[in-house]
Amino acid sequence: xxxxxxxxxxxxxxxxxxxxxxxxxxxxxxxxxxxxxxxxxxxxxxxxxxxxxxxxxxxxxxxxxxxxxxxxxxxxxxxxxxxxxxxxxxxxxxxxxxxxxxxxxxxxxxxxxxxxxxxxxxxxxxxxxxxxxxxxxxxxxxxxxxxxxxxxxxxxxxxxxxxxxxxxxxxxxxxxxxxxxxxxxxxxxxxxxxxxxxxxxxxxxxxxxxxxxxxxxxxxxxxxxxxxxxxxxxxxxxxxxxxxxxxxxxxxxxxxxxxxxxxxxxxxxxxxxxxxxxxxxxxxxxxxxxxxxxxxxxxxxxxxxxxxxxxxxxxxxxxxxxxxxxxxxxxxxxxxxxxxxxxxxxxxxxxxxxxxxxxxxxxxxxxxxxxxxxxxxxxxxxxxxxxxxxxxxxxxxxxxxxxxxxxxxxxxxxxxxxxxxxxxxxxxxxxxxxxxxxxxxxxxxxxxxxxxxxxxxxxxxxxxxxxxxxxxxxxxxxxxxxxxxxxxxxxxxxxxxxxxxxxxxxxxxxxxxxxxxxxxxxxxxxxxxxxxxxxxxxxxxxxxxxxxxxxxxxxxxxxxxxxxxxxxxxxxxxxxxxxxxxxxxxxxxxxxxxxxxxxxxxxxxxxxxxxxxxxxxxxxxxxxxxxxxxxxxxxxxxxxxxxxxxxxxxxxxxxxxxxxxxxxxxxxxxxxxxxxxxxxxxxxxxxxxxxxxxxxxxxxxxxxxxxxxxxxxxxxxxxxxxxxxxxxxxxxxxxxxxxxxxxxxxxxxxxxxxxxxxxxxxxxxxxxx
Numbered sequence: 001x002x003x004x005x006x007x008x009x010x011x012x013x014x015x016x017x018x019x020x021x022x023x024x025x026x027x028x029x030x031x032x033x034x035x036x037x038x039x040x041x042x043x044x045x046x047x048x049x050x051x052x053x054x055x056x057x058x059x060x061x062x063x064x065x066x067x068x069x070x071x072x073x074x075x076x077x078x079x080x081x082x083x084x085x086x087x088x089x090x091x092x093x094x095x096x097x098x099x100x101x102x103x104x105x106x107x108x109x110x111x112x113x114x115x116x117x118x119x120x121x122x123x124x125x126x127x128x129x130x131x132x133x134x135x136x137x138x139x140x141x142x143x144x145x146x147x148x149x150x151x152x153x154x155x156x157x158x159x160x161x162x163x164x165x166x167x168x169x170x171x172x173x174x175x176x177x178x179x180x181x182x183x184x185x186x187x188x189x190x191x192x193x194x195x196x197x198x199x200x201x202x203x204x205x206x207x208x209x210x211x212x213x214x215x216x217x218x219x220x221x222x223x224x225x226x227x228x229x230x231x232x233x234x235x236x237x238x239x240x241x242x243x244x245x246x247x248x249x250x251x252x253x254x255x256x257x258x259x260x261x262x263x264x265x266x267x268x269x270x271x272x273x274x275x276x277x278x279x280x281x282x283x284x285x286x287x288x289x290x291x292x293x294x295x296x297x298x299x300x301x302x303x304x305x306x307x308x309x310x311x312x313x314x315x316x317x318x319x320x321x322x323x324x325x326x327x328x329x330x331x332x333x334x335x336x337x338x339x340x341x342x343x344x345x346x347x348x349x350x351x352x353x354x355x356x357x358x359x360x361x362x363x364x365x366x367x368x369x370x371x372x373x374x375x376x377x378x379x380x381x382x383x384x385x386x387x388x389x390x391x392x393x394x395x396x397x398x399x400x401x402x403x404x405x406x407x408x409x410x411x412x413x414x415x416x417x418x419x420x421x422x423x424x425x426x427x428x429x430x431x432x433x434x435x436x437x438x439x440x441x442x443x444x445x446x447x448x449x450x451x452x453x454x455x456x457x458x459x460x461x462x463x464x465x466x467x468x469x470x471x472x473x474x475x476x477x478x479x480x481x482x483x484x485x486x487x488x489x490x491x492x493x494x495x496x497x498x499x500x501x502x503x504x505x506x507x508x509x510x511x512x513x514x515x516x517x518x519x520x521x522x523x524x525x526x527x528x529x530x531x532x533x534x535x536x537x538x539x540x541x542x543x544x545x546x547x548x549x550x551x552x553x554x555x556x557x558x559x560x561x562x563x564x565x566x567x568x569x570x571x572x573x574x575x576x577x578x579x580x581x582x583x584x585x586x587x588x589x590x591x592x593x594x595x596x597x598x599x600x601x602x603x604x605x606x607x608x609x610x611x612x613x614x615x616x617x618x619x620x621x622x623x624x625x626x627x628x629x630x631x632x633x634x635x636x637x638x639x640x641x642x643x644x645x646x647x648x649x650x651x652x653x654x655x656x657x658x659x660x661x662x663x664x665x666x667x668x669x670x671x672x673x674x675x676x677x678x679x680x681x682x683x684x685x686x687x688x689x690x691x692x693x694x695x696x697x698x699x700x701x702x703x704x705x706x707x708x709x710x711x712x713x714x715x716x717x718x719x720x721x722x723x724x725x726x727x728x729x730x731x732x733x734x735x736x737x738x739x740x741x742x743x744x745x746x747x748x749x750x751x752x753x754x755x756x757x758x759x760x761x762x763x764x765x766x767x768x769x
Contacts, residue, residue, distance in 0.1 A: 023314035024307065031306050050283070051255045051268050057212050058270035058279045065222070066274050068113050069181075073164070075107055076183035076196040079119060085128070087121040087194060097126070097133055105130040113204065115178070118197035120158045121185075127158070144171050144178070157182045158195045166224045168202065177202040179230055205231035209279075218265075218283035219243070225276030241265075246282055258282070381694040383408050387454040387465060391419065393512030393567045401508060413450065414467045418478060418504040419514040420485070421522045422497050423461035425531055432684040433675075434493065435462055439686070441488055445481055455687055461522055465511055474504050475537055482533035496531045498522060503536055513556070516568050520559035553579065554597060561637065564644030569637045577630050594629060655681060656695045659688065663700075667707040670731045674700055708732070709745055716754045723750045 079085065085100040100119065108117045108130040118139075119128040127139045136155070140146045146154055150169035157165060157180065165182040178199050185194035209220040210233035221232040221243045229243055241260055247267055250256050256267045269280040386404045388394075395401050405411060422438055423430055439453040442464045449468035456463060471477040482499045489497045500522035502514030517536035525534045536552075553575040560568035576597065659681050666672050677700070678685045692700045708730045715726045724735055727750075732738040742750050 020311075020314055020318035023317045024311055027310040027314060032303060035303060051266060054213070054216070054268045054281050054283070055253075055255070055270060058268060058281065061209060061212055061222075062270050062272050062277070062279045065277070065279070066272055068111065069275055069277075071111050072114070072181055072198050073183060075110065075117075076185075076198075079104075079107060079117075079196050080183075080185040080194075085119065087124065090121065090126075090128070091124060097128070100128045101130065101132055104128060111198075113200055114198050115201050115204075116199045118199070119194065120197070121194035122159065122192070144169070146170075154180070158197065160192065161195055162186075162192050166230065167228070168230065179205065202231055206233045209233050210235065213281060216281070216283065218281055220281045221279075223247075223278040223280075227278075230277075241282055243280075243282070247278070247280065381690045383410065384454055384690060386410070387452055388456070390465060390508060390511045391454065391456070391463060391515045392563065393509075393565045395509055398509065412467045412508060414448070414469050415506055416468050416470045416474070416504045417506070417508055417511050417514065418466050418468070419502045419511060419518040420464045420466055420482070421461045421500045421502075421515075421518045422464075422485075422489075423522060423526070424495060424497055425526070425529060427460035427526070429495070430460065430462070432678040432682065432687070435684040436686060437493060438462055438489070438497075439464075439684075441485070441492060444488070445485060449481075455684060460526075461519070463515065463518070468504075470504075470506075475535060478504065479533060479535060482535070486533050498525045498531050499533045500525060501533070501535050512560075512565055512568055513571075516556050516559045516563065516565060519563065520555045523559070524555075561640055562644070564641040564648065566637065566641045569641065570634070573630065573633055573637065577626060580626060594626070598629070655683070656691055659691060660696070663704065664707065667704050668711070668729060668731045670728075670733050672704060672731065704731075705741075709742070712742070712750065713746075713753065713757075716750055717757045723754075726750075 082103065083089070084096065085103055089096040090100055104117045104119060108114055117130050120126075125135055127134050127136060134143055140151050140154065147170055153167060154169065157167070161182050161184045163184060166179065167182075168177055168179050170177055179202050181198040181200065183196045183198075184192045185196060187193050205222060209222065209231060213220050213233070213235060216235055219232060219234045219241050222230045223243070224230050227244060232243060234240060246258050246260050246265065247256070247269060250258075250267065250269050251271075253270050256269060258265050258267050264285045265282045266285060267280060267282050269278060271278050382404075386408060389404075390401075395404075420442070422442075435455060439455070439462060442451045442453050445451050445464075445466065449466050452465045452467070454463050454465070466481075468477075478501050482501050486497060486499050489495065489499075500518045502516070502518035502521070505511060505514055521534045521536045521538070525531070536555075553572040557569055557572040557576065560566075560572065580594075659677060662677060662680050663672070666676075674685045674688055678688045681688065689700065692698065692703065696703055698706075711730045712726055715721060715729070716723070719726075721729075727735055727738050739749055742753070746753055748756065
């Protein structure tokens with residue numbers, strides 16, 4: 001046994017090594033899980049520790065800035081109440097204006113954070129500051145060199161402010177940004193009569209928060225109560241964050257997780273209940289892991305030693321347990337080779353034991369699932385396939401029929417079966433819509449019967465298999481049902497149909513005989529132009545005076561030949577030959593009858609394809625005996641039925657191709673519908689639905705939606721055309737509804753999709769596309 005095991009390993013069968021690795025993993029996984037838990041616990045504890053420390057620092061910053069803001073608010077109130085710098089004194093006394101500058105210098109000295117203090121009253125042309133007195137023009141153009149946008153906002157703040165406000169502005173020189181704190185001076189009527197303005201350098205606020213978080217990678221920030229960023233400082237990071245988006249939705253003090261630019265951040269936020277300001281720091285999650293690298297290295301070394309020890313033990317276990325698995329694989333391998341599977345799979349002998357077992361199992365499971373999915377999706381199509389097989393005699397045994405019935409959960413509850421075919425004197429009137437109505441009317445056939453409507457794609461009529469109870473007067477019952485059906489169609493559709501009924505059969509495998517009879521009777525009625533209800537038995541009655549001539553079998557033979565039904569054609573050819581042999585007519589009459597059969601046979605073949613089987617049809621007239629004629633007819637029946645089957649397949653393929661081609665060309669049409677496709681293809685809506693499920697593998701709606709979505713995405717990425725025009729061009733009318741549908745499919749709106757995947761170098765107008 002040892003020699004065999006080592007021989008397998010010598011052949012480098014991957015199975016043994018996979019088996020060995022599995023034992024190693026079974027032993028190592030608990031240790032790896034324990035190590036992982038230790039590592040995760042250490043990282044989580046460190047992260048929580050850092051977050052709580054940062055939350056404490058932010059709390060300190062909040063208290064300090066809240067104190068400074070409170071001092072500025074109180075200072076603004078004292079300035080407003082100072083009688084020495086009241087608007088009346090400043091307007092009437094020049095000395096008081098000079099004294100106002102001195103008083104503002106004292107106020108400024110009380111707050112180290114303030115860069116300058118300004119005082120402005122309405123209807124006065126001067127702004128008073130700790131550094132001097134300025135006109136509005138000098139203040140805006142030379143003192144701070146305000147930009148136009150900042151100039152308008154500053155003038156509005158000084159003239160019309162009704163409540164405290166904060167905003168940022170540029171001094172004119174690069175990098176010189178200032179923060180303005182506005183406090184209005186209100187009269188007793190709560191009307192603004194002036195403004196106190198404190199100016200603080202943004203760099204001072206930035207350095208203040210930066211000092212608190214020195215050495216920590218991330219970005220600290222301060223936002224006012226309106227969510228505007230007042231100050232920020234990025235430490236050891238090159239990516240500038242969009243703070244407003246990063247903390248969107250975070251309203252309370254705490255620790256949050258967020259993501260931006262593909263990086264995950266831990267956001268520590270502290271909100272002030274006094275001012276409504278927010279103080280925060282955004283730290284990349286990778287920052288927390290730098291301090292646990294040593295622990296990770298230690299754990300990795302420990303795991304390596306343990307796995308090496310475990311590998312030796314696992315090797316012995318693998319060698320012991322490998323042999324039965326290998327035997328199972330060899331047994332399965334041998335069976336597959338005997339069944340020819342080895343050649344199909346490209347050489348199973350080169351695969352390992354698990355691969356052989358896995359290949360068989362996966363193939364079986366995958367095939368079973370796919371078949372079940374297709375059966376579920378194509379249930380109606382499969383049901384129609386069964387009905388078509390019954391009509392065309394394509395089922396050979398009852399076991400095969402039972403298999404189909406079990407799969408479709410279809411049961412025939414009555415003992416008798418017959419076929420009803422319906423058309424009109426002018427078959428072109430049988431439009432897809434009319435077919436749908438006829439199939440619906442068939443469901444209400446008189447009597448205790450089950451009706452299974454089916455639409456032969458290449459015929460000029462519709463058919464139905466009727467499963468009914470047996471009656472003593474079966475033909476009379478069928479005639480009554482046919483006449484009732486004619487009357488109902490005449491009442492509901494205002495047109496007289498041609499309804500043909502085949503003989504009843506007790507065996508469902510013989511339904512094709514009833515179908516051949518019904519279709520033969522229908523074609524006879526079309527030729528004679530007789531509307532109403534017709535039965536195949538009426539054709540026999542017309543020829544009863546020719547007792548010895550097998551007219552019934554000849555009609556069935558020719559009709560089965562047109563439909564490509566070999567079984568029924570052979571059966572009726574045997575009946576004709578047996579009848580001719582048994583009747584023993586005169587030699588001259590026998591030859592006339594044979595020539596009539598040959599002539600009818602030639603006409604039926606020529607009606608299918610006038611250029612086919614020219615030599616074979618010519619040879620028919622040279623027969624010398626009945627046996628020779630029968631042999632030639634059998635060969636020709638087989639060839640003609642094969643041709644008919646190919647013609648049916650070709651017509652079906654052409655119909656599918658025409659359907660798909662029309663949809664591919666017309667999907668941009670907002671009015672595209674199943675009714676329109678059915679009308680273009682000349683079949684019913686239900687037939688189009690079944691063909692889509694069977695041939696395309698999806699529903700009509702899903703297929704059209706996919707075409708439209710692909711075209712929308714192409715135009716979004718390759719053109720600069722407005723989204724509204726793109727949507728209308730691709731067949732959608734309701735823009736909001738399309739945007740919702742697009743977001744469901746792609747996860748983003750059309751505008752966001754264009755931003756993500758659009759290529760600026762490829763954008764061009766519709767005329768260039």
